[in-house]
Amino acid sequence: MGRIAYTGSMPDPGYEELNHTADWCLRVRGRDLSELLVHAAEGMLDLMQAQPRPGESRPTQLEIQADDAVALLVQWLQELLYRIDTAGVTFRRFVVRTQDDTR
Numbered sequence: 001m002g003r004i005a006y007t008g009s010m011p012d013p014g015y016e017e018l019n020h021t022a023d024w025c026l027r028v029r030g031r032d033l034s035e036l037l038v039h040a041a042e043g044m045l046d047l048m049q050a051q052p053r054p055g056e057s058r059p060t061q062l063e064i065q066a067d068d069a070v071a072l073l074v075q076w077l078q079e080l081l082y083r084i085d086t087a088g089v090t091f092r093r094f095v096v097r098t099q100d101d102t103r
Contacts, residue, residue, distance in 0.1 A: 014039030017047065033069055034096040037076050041094050044077055052090040060089070069101040 014035070018025040026043045030036030062079055066072040083089055 013042055013046070015043030015046075017043075033072070033098045033101060037073060037096045037098070038094045040073060040077060041080055041091065044080070045091065048084075050084065050090045052092050053088075057092060060091070063103075065103045067102060072098075072102060 014030060015026050015028045018027055024044075024047050026040070026047070028036055028040045028043055030039050060083075062076075064072060064075045064079055066075045080091065084091075
């Protein structure tokens with residue numbers, strides 16, 4: 001599996017698309033795991049060109065747990081994709097609080 005190393009934050013938006021043979025490839029940076037997860041979600045939604053439905057928005061709370069920080073990143077993005085696909089929601093803004101590298 002990959003690795004996560006924290007760096008100084010990038011100028012907004014905190015991610016950049018890279019040329020790659022895969023469908024998408026992003027370089028995501030953050031000062032800590034919380035900021036990295038936010039930038040990863042923003043980058044993924046940007047590449048998907050996901051647009052929120054007009055109308056009222058409501059907060060959603062997600063709790064995710066994994067074995068390590070890399071797995072947590074994967075679980076986080078998979079959960080967002082699952083909710084987009086099954087509930088037809090698109091997220092506009094993220095506030096992420098990590099308890100450690102696994103939750």
